[in-house]
Amino acid sequence: VDTCVETLCKYLENIVTQPEEEKFQKIRMSNRVFTERVQPIEGSMELLLAAGFEQKKVRNADGVEEDFLVFQKDNVPSVESLVTLIDALRTAEPIQLELDRNLQVLLPSQAANKVQLPPSFYALSPEEIKREQQLRQEAIEKSQMLRTKAMREKDEIREMRKYKFAIIRVRFPDGILLQGTFSVYERYNDIHEFVQENLEHDLPFVLSMPTGHKVTLEEDANKTLIDLRLVPxxxxxxxxxxxxxxxxxxxxxxxxxxxxxxxxxxxEV
Structure with a gap:
């Protein structure tokens, strides 16, 4: 949280001290500093919007559209009013929230059950249909582009960042599944501790991903669920x-x- 606060203050201070400098009025949302320090913190986007930023599509140097937060001077009474926001950020006390794991223990038959949804669930509004068409058009355009592995991974991570939570199920040899809810920015160590505290035997264990890759505390403890591709x-x-x-x-x-x-x-079901 402290790192996020300092980064937000830096964004705003740059505008206050150099209001005519264009480079300080745009934040690339795929920028590593933004995605790692700012975006994961609840309320950070709302603050930037309150500070006069707007989310827009902007073409980069390669002609590819990217998501940016662009500062609009007309959205705030004055540039100096950002000083008040900076002071509020630096003097505010963070409130620590704890995510309810919503622990569940499932039999294999329960895990396989499908939720029956009413037909109305699938009814789309005109706005949703328009948005779906836009997404499909973007997908077609991307598929026609020559894309590097790094570009594809970047898109994959961007898609996962749309989620706030992930459902993690752990299957035991007897078929029982232990289920918990996690923030996508929690780390593998949190999953490991969740499993450990529910085990009858306090002994070392390993968890394997669907690909067969074994996740270990030694190598993966500090990797987020997004890093490990465990989302959603x-x-x-x-x-x-x-x-x-x-x-x-x-x-x-x-x-x-x-x-x-x-x-x-x-x-039992």
């Missing part, structure tokens, strides 16, 4: 770490994974 939902496969495999195999409770108080959450 995924299923990770649980396995005991090889260092305790023999110990688990010889245990009379080798088929027990979750705590009894967690297993009572299983609901």
């Amino acid at each position: 939902a995924t299923i990770l496969t649980f396995a005991w770490h090889s260092s305790v495999a023999e110990q688990i195999h010889n245990s009379p409770n080798k088929d027990v994974f979750l705590k009894p108080e967690v297993m009572v959450l299983v609901q």
Whole structure:
């Protein structure tokens, strides 16, 4: 949060001190500083909009349209009024919020159940139809462009950043699934701790992605769910770490994974 506040203040101070400098009046939304320091923080976009910025499509040097936040002087009483916002940012006290994990324990049959939605759910308004047509046109234009791997990954991450939360399910060898809700900006370490605190045995384990790649604390602890491509939902496969495999195999409770108080959450369907 502190880094976000300082970055926001820097954006505004640049405009206050050099109001005629055009480069300070635009923020590329794909810029690394913006995506890592500002965008993940709740309320940052609202503050920039209140400070006179507007989200617009702007063509970059390569002729490709990108999302920018562009400062509009007419949106604020005066450039000097931004000083008040800067002071408010630096003196405000952050409020720490805790995301409800909405913990669920699912049987395989429950996990496979499909939610039945009424026909009205699929009814689109004229505005939504127009937006869908626009998105399809953009997709066609992109598919016709010669795009590098970096460009494709950039688009993929941009799409994932549209989500605020991710549903993570962990499948155990007995078929039971442990489900939790996470912010897309939380890190793998948070998933690991979530699983650890619900296990009957406090022993090391590994989680594998659908691709088979094993996620480890050593390499991935500080990677966000977006970094790991776990958004908007995924299923990770649980396995005991090889260092305790023999110990688990010889245990009379080798088929027990979750705590009894967690297993009572299983609901028959």
